[in-house]
Amino acid sequence: MVDDRAVFVGEHLxxxxxxxxxxxxxxxxxxxGARIAVTGASGxxxxxxxxxxxxIDEPTGGTAGWPRLDGHPRQHPGRIGxxxxxxxxxxxxxxxENVALPLLLAGRPAESARLAAGDTLALLGLTELVDxxxxxxxxxxxQRVAVARAVAARPQLIVADEPTAAMDTDGAAHLVDALxxxxxxxxxxxxxxTHDTAVADRLQQRWHVVDGTIEPRPEPSC
Incomplete structure (x- = not known):
């Protein structure tokens, strides 16, 4: 039985x-609370x-589930960043405005969205960039503003796809610090x-993807 604290469960995807x-x-x-690096070659x-x-995509086969959402992420805007x-x-x-926009699209009142955006920018040390x-x-x-936009709604899961790929070593380290x-x-x-070993090493768990599979099979991270 899967622990009900799991935020995602995929079976034979x-x-x-x-x-x-x-x-x-x-x-x-x-x-x-998982911290998982996903590594593997391009493609x-x-x-x-x-x-x-x-x-944001649907499996051709198998099942994808989000136990803590009681439904699909598209029914719960902001719960996955x-x-x-x-x-x-x-x-x-x-x-x-960029950070507040997803909150507005999810139905948050304008003042509430503005305050949440400001709080998130402050959390990431970006208040001076607000205007x-x-x-x-x-x-x-x-890229750090993009992180703020993704997490302004306080998601249960943050999915970051190669966010440091275009950065130098220092920039990548700062972005991972923020995440x-x-x-x-x-x-x-x-x-x-990530392709960056230094980035992957900062996360507690690693899934290595080879030809569409995870090798070795991942252990539950909960």
């Missing part, structure tokens, strides 16, 4: 794209697996895909 199988027969559990299936866990390789901030909105537009930010600043700090503060599980 398969994801195909035409004749290509990106994820093949993966069973895994992401437990409450191994890391991103596809993360997208299944985040609920997603950080991608590029920040993808909206260029016409300032930092505060800046994306083009006024450095790459590292923009770990916010995950600790909000009691969220963190799942982070």
């Amino acid at each position: 398969v994801r195909t794209f035409g004749a290509t199988t990106a994820v093949r027969d993966v069973s895994c559990v992401v437990g409450e 191994s299936g890391k991103s596809t697996l993360l997208h299944l866990i985040a609920g 997603i950080v991608l390789q590029r920040p993808a901030l909206l260029p016409t909105l300032d930092v505060g 800046r537009l994306p083009h006024e930010l450095s790459g590292g600043q923009a 770990l700090a916010v995950a600790d503060r909000t009691c969220a599980a963190l799942l982070l895909a």
Whole structure:
């Protein structure tokens, strides 16, 4: 029986794209408070697996479940925070507005969204950037703002797909500092895909993806 503290449970997950199988027969559990690095070569299936866990893609076979959500993530906006390789901030909105936007889209009142965005920026040491537009930010600043946007709703799970890929060593270390700090503060599980051994070594558990499978099979992290 899976511990009811698990934030994600996948059983025999398969994801195909035409004749290509990106994820093949993966069973895994992401437990409450997990810190998991997902490693593997480009094209191994890391991103596809993360997208299944985040609920932004659907498996071709097997089952994906989020026990603590009582349903699909799309029915619970903000409960899973997603950080991608590029920040993808909206260029016409300032930092505060970018961070507040997902809260507004989830139905949060404007004042509540603004305050939550401000609190999250403060948590990540970004308060001084609140009125800046994306083009006024450095790459590292923009990526940390993307982290703030992903976690403003205090998600149960943070899924980060190669967020440090375009950064130098110092920038990557600072971003991982931010992700770990916010995950600790909000009691969220963190799942982070990376090619960087130094980044992976900072997380407590590692899943290595080879040809769409996790080798060795992951132990439950709860």
